[in-house]
Amino acid sequence: MTDRVRVIALHPTDNVVICVAPIDAGEQVEIDGAPVIAAGAVGLGHKLARRDLASGDKVMRYGIPIGTMTSPAARGEHVHRHNLRSDYIPSHERDVLRDGDPT
Amino acid sequence: MNDAPVLWNGYLRPDGRKGIRNVVLVAYLVECAHHVARRIVTEVADDNVQLIGFPGCFPNAYADTMMTRLATHPNVGGVLLLSLGCEGFDREGLAERIARSGRPVETLVIQQQGGTRKTIEAGVAKARELLAVSAESTPRVQMGIVDLVVGTICGGSDGTSGITANPAVGRTFDRLIAEQGTCIFEETGELIGCEQIMAERAITPELGVLIEQVVEKAERYYTVLGYGSFSPGNAEGGLTTQEEKSLGAYSKSGNSPISGLLKPGDHPSGPGLYLLDVVPDGEVRFGFPNISDNAEIVELIACGCHLVLFTTGRGSVVGSAISPVIKICANPETYARMSGDMDVDAGRILAGAADLDQVAGEIYDAVVDIAGGRQSLSEELGHQEFILTYKQFEAAGPACLPNRSRT
Numbered sequence: 001m002t003d004r005v006r007v008i009a010l011h012p013t014d015n016v017v018i019c020v021a022p023i024d025a026g027e028q029v030e031i032d033g034a035p036v037i038a039a040g041a042v043g044l045g046h047k048l049a050r051r052d053l054a055s056g057d058k059v060m061r062y063g064i065p066i067g068t069m070t071s072p073a074a075r076g077e078h079v080h081r082h083n084l085r086s087d088y089i090p091s092h093e094r095d096v097l098r099d100g101d102p103t
Numbered sequence: 104m105n106d107a108p109v110l111w112n113g114y115l116r117p118d119g120r121k122g123i124r125n126v127v128l129v130a131y132l133v134e135c136a137h138h139v140a141r142r143i144v145t146e147v148a149d150d151n152v153q154l155i156g157f158p159g160c161f162p163n164a165y166a167d168t169m170m171t172r173l174a175t176h177p178n179v180g181g182v183l184l185l186s187l188g189c190e191g192f193d194r195e196g197l198a199e200r201i202a203r204s205g206r207p208v209e210t211l212v213i214q215q216q217g218g219t220r221k222t223i224e225a226g227v228a229k230a231r232e233l234l235a236v237s238a239e240s241t242p243r244v245q246m247g248i249v250d251l252v253v254g255t256i257c258g259g260s261d262g263t264s265g266i267t268a269n270p271a272v273g274r275t276f277d278r279l280i281a282e283q284g285t286c287i288f289e290e291t292g293e294l295i296g297c298e299q300i301m302a303e304r305a306i307t308p309e310l311g312v313l314i315e316q317v318v319e320k321a322e323r324y325y326t327v328l329g330y331g332s333f334s335p336g337n338a339e340g341g342l343t344t345q346e347e348k349s350l351g352a353y354s355k356s357g358n359s360p361i362s363g364l365l366k367p368g369d370h371p372s373g374p375g376l377y378l379l380d381v382v383p384d385g386e387v388r389f390g391f392p393n394i395s396d397n398a399e400i401v402e403l404i405a406c407g408c409h410l411v412l413f414t415t416g417r418g419s420v421v422g423s424a425i426s427p428v429i430k431i432c433a434n435p436e437t438y439a440r441m442s443g444d445m446d447v448d449a450g451r452i453l454a455g456a457a458d459l460d461q462v463a464g465e466i467y468d469a470v471v472d473i474a475g476g477r478q479s480l481s482e483e484l485g486h487q488e489f490i491l492t493y494k495q496f497e498a499a500g501p502a503c504l505p506n507r508s509r510t
Contacts, residue, residue: 005455008266010266018262018263018266018341019262019341020263020266020453020454021453021454022436043339043340043341044262044263044341044434044435044436044453045261045262045263045340045341045342045416045434046262046341047262047341047343061347061350062265062350062351062354064296064300064346064350065346066296066343066344066346066347066350067343067344067346067347079343080338080341080343081338081343084343084344085344086331086343086344086345086346087296087344087346088295088296088322088331088344088345088346089295089322089325089326089330089331089333089345090331091331091333091337091338091343091344091345092330092331092333092335093335093338094335
């Protein structure tokens with residue numbers, strides 16, 4: 001289904017786009033007018049690579065850097081914690097204390 | 104739309120400030136008095152009798168200032184203090200400051216009253232009396248945007264917050280400020296990454312330097328604690344990094360110049376936009392700067408906020424004691440699930456069903472209606488959350504409020 005806008009770019013210099021609706025695995029999505037097939041399901045509010053990104057690339061959102069890629073992502077691929085890290089403070093998961101569980 | 108300023112009926116306080124609510128606070132001064140205070144509030148069962156308090160037994164200047172500012176807030180018409188008797192809080196000093204503000208104040212000391220039952224009984228009677236006195240004796244007065252202080256906070260942010268609800272609040276802020284209102288944004292720990300662009304908006308270069316410094320302080324503080332101001336839910340909603348969350352949060356501040364930097368409890372020095380520094384000064388102590396959203400809401404209220412605009416993506420439900428909280432939902436999926444908690448549906452923007460200006464207009468209308476007496480959804484639902492913990496601040500220097508030093 002390509003009749004609905006699935007992603008938006010917030011700024012001309014951004015190298016990621018934002019999903020404004022959930023995307024199913026295998027769905028065809030248009031980024032800058034060119035189609036790409038989503039490899040996996042991606043939720044509303046998440047980011048997709050607008051172009052091929054290399055490890056070490058600064059990721060731009062709102063025209064401002066939001067972190068650095070830690071591994072490459074092809075155009076249309078999900079950009080999140082598996083391949084993007086903060087240049088400031090690392091984020092944490094809910095299982096952050098699990099190693100130190102009280103016994 | 105006509106050009107006549109919107110006006111509504113408020114409550115005139117002796118210091119000249121005007122309130123949009125007339126609540127009686129029941130304030131416990133140590134956790135040991137919490138149950139008795141809560142039981143009094145429960146038994147009186149009136150939306151205008153509300154519970155606040157400080158749990159600690161050790162004295163703390165910040166808690167003292169916060170309790171004073173909250174008890175003398177323009178939305179407050181009377182105060183009942185609940186002391187166990189042996190705690191460190193300076194109950195006489197607080198009662199004196201409240202009395203000096205022209206408000207009726209009563210103190211009950213549980214150890215002197217003779218225990219739980221007797222204090223609850225006396226407290227219920229006193230709270231009802233305070234409610235009647237403040238309702239009868241508080242003059243009503245016309246007020247408008249020029250008298251209003253509006254705060255903003257985001258909680259449960261996700262990838263939609265920075266596209267819909269936050270920039271919409273920013274536009275509402277710009278409009279309120281253009282109409283001589285006062286607006287406060289906060290959480291310097293959630294502005295990490297925005298310090299330079301924010302500093303450029305300061306009305307003086309000295310203020311710009313201070314703004315950069317408080318964000319650097321926040322980064323140091325959070326780094327020592329080992330966690331940024333970033334929750335697992337933020338990531339589930341598509342946000343990846345602290346600075347990404349920050350940039351979205353920052354858009355709540357709109358585009359107006361920044362007129363000053365406040366510490367919790369400081370009052371703005373006139374209309375305009377202010378940044379509230381919520382991260383303590385000095386070495387890291389007492390733990391996380393804000394253990395949850397309500398800690399920030401309480402600080403905004405202590406700075407004089409009559410109303411708080413709360414943007415949420417994942418779906419917060421909280422309200423607050425003292426000042427109404429207005430929920431602006433950023434995410435259309437969340438709105439579909441939780442519309443009973445959301446005053447404004449900003450997620451429509453993503454489906455193209457509304458634009459930022461339209462939603463900003465709805466937020467503005469909600470501000471005016473709720474200031475005029477209509478209950479926000481969180482008020483209607485009985486949300487009156489309150490939390491106050493230990494902190495330490497140094498007094499703000501003159502460069503923080505350039506307009507004040509000029510007058």
